Amino acid sequence: MTDIPVPPSTRSRTPGPWQAALLLAGSCMPVMGSVLITPVLPQLSAHFGDAPGADILVPMIVAIPALMIAIFAPFAGQIVDRLGRKTLLIVAMLAYAVAGTVPAWLDSLGGILVSRAFVGVFEAAIMTVCTTLIVDYFHEARRRNRYLGLQTVATTLGATVFIAVGGAVGSAGWHAPFWIYAIAIPIAVLMIVSIWEPARSDSTDSHAVVGERAAVPxxxxxxxxxxxxxxxxxxxxxxxxxxxxxxxxxxxxxxxxxxxxxxxxxxxxxxxxxxxxxxxxxxxxxxxxxxxxxxxxxxxxxxxxxxxxxxxxxxxxxxxxxxxxxxxxxxxxxxxxxxxxxxxxxxxxxxxxxxxxxxxxxxxxxxxxxxxxxxxxxxxxxxxxxxxxxxxxxxxxxxxxxxxxxxxxxxxxx
Missing domain, CATH: 1.20.1250.20 (MFS general substrate transporter like domains)
Known part of the structure; x- marks a missing residue:
């Protein structure tokens, strides 16, 4: 592999802690999708206890987003490489907020499961883009390793916070925690003004030779x-x-x-x-x-x-x-x-x-x-x-x- 020769001036914007913080916040969205509603699972089990297959379907409310991430993340990666990073991230964040809050006004176990499946699809895009952008933005090994480590810290501590918040808000009923997914909207707005599409000619990054088809290695x-x-x-x-x-x-x-x-x-x-x-x-x-x-x-x-x-x-x-x-x-x-x-x-x-x-x-x-x-x-x-x-x-x-x-x-x- 050889890098594309481009002038050093092709990199006009320098990412910093603010961009890293937004990408870390985005990385927490899939974790929130998994753990936020775990404290209200007993309430959901009681509410839908008479529904056919409730013993299996209610736990799937938590589990199904992870399965959707596993299935759809490779497709998100295809979109990232062909169409770009930022647009997919913003669309996925806004769609995540909508799909995440839908169960707040539903009273159908089937409907909730469908909405949770869509949450997982959008989480696949969010996680893929956020991790990709961390590596895009921070090429220097020390900074990249720092932010990849902080990604784990953020998601781990975020899981603890989300469980606590979900439990506290869940005291108002099992519908209430689903409104918290709307937090993705202000984060997406901040991303619109603070995150940019990396330049494909960025001389500080590693690139395929001009004309080469970049296949998955x-x-x-x-x-x-x-x-x-x-x-x-x-x-x-x-x-x-x-x-x-x-x-x-x-x-x-x-x-x-x-x-x-x-x-x-x-x-x-x-x-x-x-x-x-x-x-x-x-x-x-x-x-x-x-x-x-x-x-x-x-x-x-x-x-x-x-x-x-x-x-x-x-x-x-x-x-x-x-x-x-x-x-x-x-x-x-x-x-x-x-x-x-x-x-x-x-x-x-x-x-x-x-x-x-x-x-x-x-x-x-x-x-x-x-x-x-x-x-x-x-x-x-x-x-x-x-x-x-x-x-x-x-x-x-x-x-x-x-x-x-x-x-x-x-x-x-x-």
């Missing part, structure tokens, strides 16, 4: 995508299962203060790992990804071997700290060497892989629990699998450096 991203699929699964295991693990130690299900405290501490551990990522990034993803999986493995195995309250707390903190390092490491591994012309598609495929892992988490853990008869044992099994995958990644990345370099593999892995 499957050879370079195949391993990162497969590992990200598994990483999306391990990332959400502790997020989804911690409350059940705490209750399994003897804490009453009604003791939401204790359950929430453990979940909040684990969330802070994830944020701490992500904050540390920029300092560790110089070691390269070939080291950080296995290290993150190892930390997840240690934490999950502690939960398995010490299923008392202290063991669950310590294990959740260690595993979540590893998750905080894992997410930005996976993003960087997949995207750091992409060219402008194929970056949207690569981001879309990465987003699809990670969110499909998220969607599959309760299904896989449920299957393992059914086979083992114990949730702590199931978490331990996932921990062992994380350790194995970490070793495979370490060996695989070492082997890849001995092969003849492909065009997009000639640059250093960061």
């Amino acid at each position: 499957w050879r370079a991203i195949a391993l990162p995508l497969v590992v990200s699929l598994f990483g999306g699964f391990t990332f959400y295991v502790m997020i989804i299962e911690t409350s059940y693990l705490v209750v399994g130690t003897g804490v009453a299900p009604t003791d939401t203060a204790t359950i929430g405290l453990v979940a909040a501490i684990a969330s802070l551990a994830t944020a701490a790992g992500a904050l540390l990522f920029p300092r560790l990034a110089r070691r390269g993803s070939q080291q950080l990804v296995p290290t993150a999986f190892a930390l997840q493995a240690v934490g999950m195995i502690i939960v398995w071997l010490t299923p008392a309250f202290a063991g669950v707390l310590i294990g959740a903190v260690i595993a979540s700290f590893g998750s905080g390092i894992l997410l930005p490491s996976l993003v960087t591994w997949a995207l750091a060497r992409t060219r402008f012309e194929d970056r949207g598609r690569v981001t879309g495929w990465w987003t699809a892989a990670f969110f499909f892992g998220q969607f599959a988490t309760p299904i896989i853990v449920g299957g393992i629990t059914a086979a083992t008869g114990s949730l702590p044992v199931s978490v331990g099994v996932v921990g062992i699998a994380a350790a194995v995958v970490g070793v495979v990644v370490l060996l695989g990345t070492r082997a890849s450096r001995t092969r003849a370099a492909a065009p997009l593999e000639s640059e250093p892995l960061v």
